[in-house]
Amino acid sequence: MSRPLKIVARVHAMPPEHNAGAEHMLVSMLRPLVERGHDVSVSLSQHGAAREVYEYRGVRVVPLEARIDFAATVRQADIVLSHLECVPSSASLARGFGRPLVVVGHNTHRPTFRDMAAGGTSLAVYNSLWMEREAELFFSEYPKSIRPARSLVVRPPVFASDYATKRGDAVTLVNCSREKGGELLEVLARHMPDQQFLAVEGAYGEQLLPDLPNVEIVEHVDGRDMAARVYGRTKVLLMPSSYESWGRVGVEALASGIPVVAHPTPGLCESLGEAGIYADRNDADGWQALLERLLKDPAEYRLASKRARARSAELDPTADLDAWCDTVEEVAGA
Template sequence: MVHSILSRLASRGHEVTVYVIPQSRNEAAPAFEEYVHQGIHVVTCSLVDLNRHAMPRRPEIVIGQLGASPFAAKIAQLASAKYVDVVHDCNSRTIRNLVICKPSLAICNTPLVRDLVKMHCSDSTVVRPPVDPSIHATGRGDLATLVNLNKNKGVELFYRIAEAMPHVDFLGVIGGYGEQETRGRPINVEIQEHTADMRAEVWSRTRVLLVPSQRESYAMVSLEAAASGIPVIANAIPGIREAMGGCAVYLNKNDTDLWVDTINRIYTDGAFEARLSALSVDRSRAVYERTRHDIVRGADKVEALAR
């Protein structure tokens, strides 16, 4: 989402630089490096180098997110620039950062997040993360898949389902964050290492995606799967409903038998599976069209701060 906004601003003639820095003072600093990624100037550096490199550029607007927010806000303050915070969730750290950083604009990834944080900033807007169907769409496989094997994503339920369905093969994908739980898994669960090529290594092998998460601010993984017509079975929480609307099957995450029955129906009822598949494809396309407008609006809001 951030990259899409920055690309839009760069295409309008603005000078855009992205700094990749440690997310905390305890994190090891990367080696200093400058390169161009998809038309955007990128600098990886330590917090000390951030001050040395960014301040002489005299930025008009500074954008920060996640653990880097306090450092970005400080640069904005020292440069007398406007500060924009990109908000991905509404946990206590996010609220604390907003209170401390006092952004001129908060860019939120869902309306729900915006409603919870808008009182802590001067202005706010919603920019849903874009999931381009053409990037993710592929043929489908025959596995029941969970992405990110940590407790919040529902790995315990995933293993219970797999154990109850020895006739079905499952795929567990190592996530990019959180403690990954792979010990004691049923023998019909294959582990896929963390990958940047989800289309080739995950979606092309998946028949149904399971999303029994306890918390999600915005379930991008559901829309990635939906681009290939993969049915989605999910826990009925706001972040998943925001992404999938009425195009997923929503189940109680504590009812293992109901999940097993629904998966069995997808594997045995062709008409049911085809209807869910068509709904997934339609949802993927509709949401992407909406997010394209979000990106333009987000870029407009950031650009207006410089005037």
């Protein structure tokens, strides 16, 4: 049994106000550290609706206004975590106080890897094997002295029991930005007027929300409510994203045996595997043909649903999270 650690994460936003894959991945990674008896808190770097400390799924969240002396928090911590735009400032403070820094990567964009290389990163976490390969290629151009000391792959943890529900009848897109496929959703809804569609507002990006009688707009949903408000009403999930480093929403849908039709980004191909049904996001006719086959052929749908459940079982996060907790404790010297 390791000694209890004081772990602090610095991020820009958190649920329930901001619900995106990166934030829910972080929550899923922090919860098992709390369960191991460690003191875990998340300090927010940006102004939000919350003014007082609150708890989200067992993780303590400290709004920006609730504590202004974040430097003191870092000085008292055993280890510092960060992701996305908060990495540079967190790295500076961690380095200044001599604390190990853990950086969680959510994409393969060059700034993500540059931040990992610039801050004396003790542990780099990648959300997929393809991200790990991209990072290795990027860091090959840098001296070993500034590369992350060690790395670990933690696939965005999704426990099927948190999302499994009875399926509905709608075709659903979560986050209706242009990059996620909002324009394609409207095209499909216009071409399939007898089919019900759900357009779920996302946490970021300009939302392209169709004003059509067969499209229901669902306001931004807290991750804890996705099973009841989204997946319980969904028969097929659409993921025509131009970029996904992994695609957590798709994995959540698999837990209920919901087939996922996706654009074949490297991340989605890795996360969905053989359960994914792939089509190019620029081929609207192809998407419509696949949807109609799934919706009108019960045997085809049963097979796709069976593959979805099988892939969900393969992605059980227990082993990844055990390795994650063990590595954090080692890095912190617990």
